[in-house]
Amino acid sequence: MNAAFNPEELQGNILRGYRSNMVRHLMLEVSDRAKARQFLAASADGTSSEIPAITRSANWKEKPKLCFNIGVTFEGLRALGTASRDLDSFPLEYAEGMAKRAVKLGDFGESAPEHWPAPFDQPDRIHIIASLYSDEEQYLDQTEAQVAKAFTVLGVRNGRNLPDNKVFFGYVDSISQPRFRHVFDPAQIKVDEPKDPLGTVLLGHPTHFEGMLFSIPQPDVLGRNGAFNAFRVLQQDAKGFEDYLDKAATQLLDHPKGDLLLAPEDEKRVGKDLDRHGALREVVAAQMCGRWRNGVPYELSPDAQYPEKEVSPTNYSYTRTSRCPAGAHMRRVNPRGGPIVQRVANYSRRLVRRGMSYGPDFDPENRDGAERGLLGNFIGANYGAQFEAVVCDWLNFGLQDPEITGTNDPLLGANVPETSAFELTLKDGGRIRLNGFPRFVKTRGGAYTFLPSLPAIRYLAQISD
Amino acid sequence: MSDDGGWLNNYVNSLPERGWFKFLSKYVVVPYWVWREPKPKLPGGPRPSSQPSDNVQRMMNLLMPLKDTSPIGRAKAVMALAQNVDEIFAGLDNVGTVHSARFLLVEDYICMISVYDGDFSNYIRDFIATIGSVFDDLMHLVEGGEALYPCEDHVEEFIDWVKAHDLFQAPDYAINLLHVQDEAAGRSPDAPPHELLSLPRELILQLHSNRNISLGGGYRGYPGYSAAQVRDKLGVGW
Incomplete structure (x- = not known):
């Protein structure tokens, strides 16, 4: 394909998503080193009918029935017999593992690793996370049985795509992704965001910062063309979110500046069948996320979820007078070219996101509190420079803009009703401050894995040995 | 120890000032305890915290040991920084999260003292990404610096090195030292509580491992505000 890398040598889930309907993540322990090594060898070769082949990055003519990829934790590298000299060359964040980075990641209170259910309550035993993608369950079952012959399966998490690419909070997701130099992605033809250098996700390639490379763990063959992944089990409190939207909309109905948030004549442009309360709910949801729930960017269409003229889902930036609030989830995690305090960091903390939902369907008309959420993979070349930088400085502390410093992300942040705050923007440049919302997303497990x-x-x- | 009269109490209370006892403590008691209960060197910099106010105005006290501590060696270190001072200040300005920073030459160390917002590694990484090359000269002059040259190609190692040379910040309240030590030693939070009387001994043993420390996290004149918030309010841009 090109000289930068050989797609046959790259795991396929890094540079693109498979768009399969189902995923099964298997948390594995290496209980028999010899068997594990044998499995890995056969899986890399892809010649055995008894062992699933690692899915490569190369383009395929016909989509495989099953895609198979693995991520290895630091303890996993150790369990497979990696020399301690080589282990030392891996970055600290990865060596410590996700559970030990809890405070930085906002995993405290109910999200603390002490409360994570099995198998995430024993992070040191999780050596490999195998991810199986398919449109049909039988292939997942069949492959899981093959994997279980070589490893101890500590736990399983099943995910699926919700209809229309939505998440349980009702938003269409996965619209904006990094796009890479040297990689042709038909899904991104119309996107005009700057292209990201390959080093954003792959070790050993140029990064966003001129002249700066992330260290390649040693030996070179082990580190080069690998990527680091943050696997997260994120419980989404869909009931709590919808309940809060009710409450906020009710407050806004009586607010003296309510018309500056949503002019009465715009109500039907938010939703044909919505009354004012219903339309205000959608406005709050849209400002909190930065997109309307149908995916239209708030920045490009602040008055209408259904604008008369089509707007680009990806091509825009933020300014000091943006209608998209500085505290909106999407603007926090990807400030694009907009004004941020860390002037050198624009576009430098991009992450590849792959996620599928887990748990039962949610009916907003008939809300239940069952556990449901997202199985997310957040992939980059360096935890400290990307995933942790976004989660810590931008998502949880809002350091990027003085207006939001000290507040958490309204959707994902570690909020408590006593201190939570979010400012809605108004047409005249004014603000309405919302308070009293709880934490909508709780961490229920996860691991830092290396995608070799x-x-x-x-x-x-x-x-x- | 008691303040009630009685010759024994008075004598015990006077022990710390008695020559023979000082001698015994210095050459026998402390070395014995260091052997019996060694304290690992505690890491530098502010500890992670979920409190937003703890995550702004964080203090860095970076002590970089000079290879050559003679006046000539010291002058070289001064020169390495002095000839790049404009770039360094411009770089700090562009990082955007720095309240103040200054360099000191104290005893055998060249020191960088600064106050910054947010995560430590992002601060250092953004700084190096902006002006990495100006630190290169200095790296030849400090112990362990050679492995970090050039900084731009060794950002993670540089961050780890800086962290290792940033002073341990003793807790603001003395009693919390026990908690910090327990955490470093992996002691369970359910373990029996420490005797309060053991605190002076624990401090002495810790100072054996961390010779230089920051006394608490430092004073803040406007707690909880970021550099950008202050600059925004004052109209100096951010």
Whole structure:
């Protein structure tokens, strides 16, 4: 395909999503080193009918029935026999693992690792997370049985796509992704965001910062063309969110500046069948996220969820007078070219996001509190420079803009009703401050995994004791 | 120890000032305890906190040990910084989260003292990404610096090195030292509480491992505000 990398040597889930309907994540322990190595060798070669082949990055003519990829934790590298000299060359965040980074990631209170259910209550035992993608359950079952012959399966998490690519909060998701130099992605033809250098996700390639490379863990064959992944089990309190929208809309009905938030004549442009209360709910949801729930960016269409003229889902930036609030979730995690305090950081903390929902369907008309949420993969070349930087400084502390500093992300942040705050923007540049919302997303598990290249998997398979 | 009269109490209370006892403490008691209960060196910089106000105006006290502590060596270190001072200040300005920063030459160290907002590694990374090359000269002059040259190619190592040379910040309230030590030693929060009387000994043992420390997290004249918030309010841009 090009000289920058050989797609046959790259795990396929890094540079693109498979758009499968179902995913199954298997949390695995290496209980028998020899068997594990044998499995990895065969999986990298892809010649055995008894062992699933690692799905590569190469383009396919016909989509496989099942895609299979693995991520290895630091303890996993150790369990596979990686030399301690080589282990030392991996970054600190990865070596410590997600549970030990809890405070930085906002995983405290109910989200604290102490409260994570099995298998995430024993993070050191999770060595490999195998991810199986398919449109049909039988292939997942069949592959899980094959994997279970070589590893101890500590736990399983099943995910699926919700209709219309939505998440349980009702938003259409996965619209904006990094796009890479050297990679042709038909889904991103009309996107005009700056292209990201390959080093954003792949180790050993140029990064956003001129002249700066992220260190490649050693030996080179193990580290090069790998990527780091933050796997997160994020419980979404859909009932709590809808209930809060009710409450906020009711308050806004009587607010003296309510018409500056939503002019009465715009109500039907938010939703044909909505009354004023219903339309205000959607406005609050849209400002909190930065997109209307149908995916239209708030920045480009602040008065209408259904604008008369089509707007681009991806091509826009933010300014000091943006209608999209500085505290909106999307603007926090990706400020694009907009004004941020860390002047050198625009576009430098991009992440590849792959996620599917888990748990039962949610009916907003008939709300129940069952556990449901998102199984998310957040992929980048460096935790500290990307995932943790976004979660810590931008999502949870709002350092990027003086207006929101000290407040958390309204959707994902570690909020408590006593201190939570979010400012809605008004047509005249004014603000209405919302308070009293709870934490809508709780962490229920996860792990930092390394997504090794195919040569790296072969390397791990041939280590001898 | 008691303040009630009685010759024994008075004598015990006077022990810390008695020559033979000082000698015994210095050459026998402390070395014995260091052997019996060694304290690991505690990491530098502010500790992670979920409180937004703890995450602005964080203090960095970076002590970089000079290889050559003679006047000539010291002058080289001064020169390495002095010839790049404009770039360094411009770089700090562009990082955007720095309240103040200054350099000191104290004893055998060249020191960078600064107050910044947010995560430490982002601060250092953004700084190096902006002006990494100006630190290169200095890296030749400090112990352990060679492995970090050039900084732009060793950002993670540089961050780890800075963290290792940032002073341990003792808790603002002395009693919390026990908690910090427990956490470092992986002691369970359910373990029996410490005797309050043991605090002076624990402090002495910790100072054996961390010779130089910051006494608490420091004073703040406008707690809870970021550099950008202050600059925004004062109209100096952010």
